[in-house]
Each structure stands twice: as structure tokens, then as C-alpha cells.
Amino acid sequence: MGNDGGSIPTRRELVKEAARAPSTAQVKEAQREQQEHFWATCPLSHKALARPIVSDSVGNLYNKDAVLQFLLPGDDGEGISSKSDCEEVLCGRVKSLRDVVELHFEVDTELNEHPSDRTNAHRHQRREGWICPITAKPLGPGVKSVYLVPCGHVFAEEAIRQLKGDKCLQCNESYAEENIIPILPTKEEDKQRLIARAQKLAEQGLTHNLKKVPGSKKRKKNATAETTMDPSEKVDSKPTTESKNRSNTGTPTPNASGNGIKNASTASLAARVLEEENEKKKRRKMMGRNENIDSLFTKKEDSKKSADFMTRGFTIPAAARR
Numbered sequence: 678m679g680n681d682g683g684s685i686p687t688r689r690e691l692v693k694e695a696a697r698a699p700s701t702a703q704v705k706e707a708q709r710e711q712q713e714h715f716w717a718t719c720p721l722s723h724k725a726l727a728r729p730i731v732s733d734s735v736g737n738l739y740n741k742d743a744v745l746q747f748l749l750p751g752d753d754g755e756g757i758s759s760k761s762d763c764e765e766v767l768c769g770r771v772k773s774l775r776d777v778v779e780l781h782f783e784v785d786t787e788l789n790e791h792p793s794d795r796t797n798a799h800r801h802q803r804r805e806g807w808i809c810p811i812t813a814k815p816l817g818p819g820v821k822s823v824y825l826v827p828c829g830h831v832f833a834e835e836a837i838r839q840l841k842g843d844k845c846l847q848c849n850e851s852y853a854e855e856n857i858i859p860i861l862p863t864k865e866e867d868k869q870r871l872i873a874r875a876q877k878l879a880e881q882g883l884t885h886n887l888k889k890v891p892g893s894k895k896r897k898k899n900a901t902a903e904t905t906m907d908p909s910e911k912v913d914s915k916p917t918t919e920s921k922n923r924s925n926t927g928t929p930t931p932n933a934s935g936n937g938i939k940n941a942s943t944a945s946l947a948a949r950v951l952e953e954e955n956e957k958k959k960r961r962k963m964m965g966r967n968e969n970i971d972s973l974f975t976k977k978e979d980s981k982k983s984a985d986f987m988t989r990g991f992t993i994p995a996a997a998r999r
Contacts, residue, residue: 708863712818715861719743720766722757728805731777732824733770734875734885735868736860744777770875773891775884778829778858781847782807782816809833811846826856827887834859856887 699707719726721743729741746756747763748771757763771777785806807816812833816822821834830847837857844851855874859867875885882890 709818712861712863716817721747721763724756728782730780730782732780732858732860733767733777734858734878735770735871736858736862738780738860739777741777741779744771744774747771748773770885773884775886775888775890778824778826778886780824781828781830783810783831784808785815807831809836811836811840822860823857824860825850825852826858826885828852831860 715738717726718724719740720737721739724740724743726738726740731739731741731744733739743757747760747767758766782805785808808814809816809820809822809832810830812835814820814833816831816833822831823834823837824831825837825845828845828848828850830845832846836846840846843853858871862868862871878884878887884890
């Protein structure tokens with residue numbers, strides 16, 4: 678190992694070289710290789726991505742058949758990794774097909790029909806050529822791509838950014854800005870936004886494709902009914918004699934066994950209202966028997982005998998009567 682013009686590195690040099698942080702170019706190269714792998718390979722089945730393709734809430738891509746095999750009960754499905762490995766990849770994000778969105782790619786027909794060029798032929802063997810329907814740019818590791826929820830159409834990110842709107846450019850379906858999902862995001866802020874979105878949807882009882890979680894509608898309905906109804910207003914659901922009397926007469930009347938209301942506060946309130954109605958009736962009767970009020974009005978049979986209070990004290994002359 679000598680006299681060849683080379684040098685033998687010492688231990689200090691080896692340790693110093695190993696501890697050196699990777700350069701920016703090396704980091705970008707590693708990210709590009711990782712992006713190329715996940716744009717071409719399903720992490721569940723380790724097979725080439727082929728339509729139909731689905732994406733979870735953080736923008737990862739999977740073959741739909743691999744997701745279906747993972748969701749099937751029983752032992753490990755054929756063509757995919759073990760259930761434990763799949764669960765480690767999915768991190769609990771996919772529990773049903775409602776947690777994924779099927780993506781609709783625009784296929785580059787020229788690339789698929791004429792793979793004469795060597796570069797195109799290599800790409801054709803790897804996977805289909807996908808392009809943005811607006812910019813016609815090829816979708817892949819070199820272009821930041823996004824898809825819309827719930828329709829699942831895929832575009833280049835710059836097309837959505839420049840053509841601002843609230844409807845899909847392919848199917849004209851409405852979408853919100855928070856439902857623009859980047860595919861295989863590399864920026865940390867994009868990853869945190871997608872995680873926050875998933876948490877918000879879970880709190881609202883919704884899944885990634887904006888459908889309700891199975892069974893959440895019934896629970897939410899019951900919870901709403903219990904929260905809106907005051908405990909003091911809960912009464913017996915069975916029809917009582919009081920309710921029948923109230924519907925027939927228009928005024929609450931007690932039945933033979935009481936007021937028929939089990940809640941004490943509601944029963945006392947009903948009794949108070951009933952008592953006030955009875956007092957009003959008594960007042961009306963007393964007003965009808967008041968002699969002072971009766972003296973202000975003249976009965977028909979006494980109209981010839983005396984004048985009423987409007988003409989009292991006035992006598993019509995005899996000449997005027999003729």
C-alpha cells in the first residue's frame with residue numbers, strides 16, 4: 678500500500694467525513710429519488726402504480742386494489758406486505774374506502790400510443806404518461822401536483838394557483854381552498870396543513886372524501902336532541918288525558934288522576950297557568966253582574982220606558998214629533 682501516489686486516511690479523517698452534514702444538492706437529490714420511487718411504486722404492494730389509484734389525507738399514492746386487500750378481514754392479503762407493515766405505512770389514516778379519494782389523471786395519449794423515442798419508451802414501460810389538462814405539463818416528481826376533494830381530478834399546482842376559482846376545471850364541481858391536496862408533499866408546512874385538516878374533519882364527523890363517518894349521523898342527532906331540550910321540559914311521551922282535553926277544548930283541563938305530567942317543575946307551571954285561566958273567567962262573570970256597568974246600557978224591553986245615558990235629560994218637543 679505504498680509508492681502508488683495515494684494516501685491512507687487516518688481515523689480522524691474518516692470520522693470527520695462521516696459526521697459532515699449533507700449538502701443542499703445531496704438533500705435535493707435524495708428527495709428527487711424518493712419522489713420518483715413513490716410516484717412509480719405503491720408502498721403497500723411494492724408494485725408499479727396503475728389506475729385506479731387512490732390517495733390518503735396526506736397525499737400518498739396507492740393502488741386501489743392493494744388498499745382493498747388491506748381492508749379485507751382475515752390474514753394478510755395476497756400481493757401486499759403483511760398487515761403490520763401496511764399499518765406502519767398507513768399510520769392509521771386508512772380505515773375504510775371513505776378515507777381515500779380515487780384520483781383521475783389525464784393520460785398523455787401521444788406518449789402511450791407512440792413510444793418510439795427511447796426516453797418515451799422507457800417512461801411508457803415504467804408507467805402511463807400523466808399530464809395536467811390545463812398546462813399540458815407532465816405530472817411527476819418534477820412538477821408539484823395537486824388534486825381536488827371530493828372529485829379527485831389532478832392538476833399542476835400552478836394551474837390551480839393562477840386560475841383561482843371554487844369549481845373544478847374538469848367536472849365543474851365546487852371545492853374549498855382547504856380541499857386542494859398536494860400529492861407527495863415535500864414542504865413541512867404542507868404536511869402540517871394536511872394533518873390539521875384531517876383532525877378538523879374528524880372533529881366534524883367527516884372523512885377524507887368529505888363523507889360522514891358511518892354511524893356518526895345517528896349519534897349526532899341524538900346528542901343534538903338531548904342538548905337542545907331542557908331537562909325540566911322533558912315530559913312523558915305517552916298521550917295523557919290532559920293532552921286530549923287540551924286539544925278538544927283549547928284550554929288545559931285537569932284529568933281525574935292529576936295533570937298527567939311527571940316532571941314536577943312542568944306540572945307546577947301547568948297548574949299555575951290553569952289557575953290564572955280560572956281567575957280570568959271569574960273576573961268576566963263578576964263584571965257581567967256589576968250593577969254600575971249595567972246601568973250604562975239599556976235593555977230592549979226598557980227602551981220605551983226610559984232614555985239611555987246619551988239622551989237622558991233631553992226631551993223632544995211635541996211639535997217636532999209631528
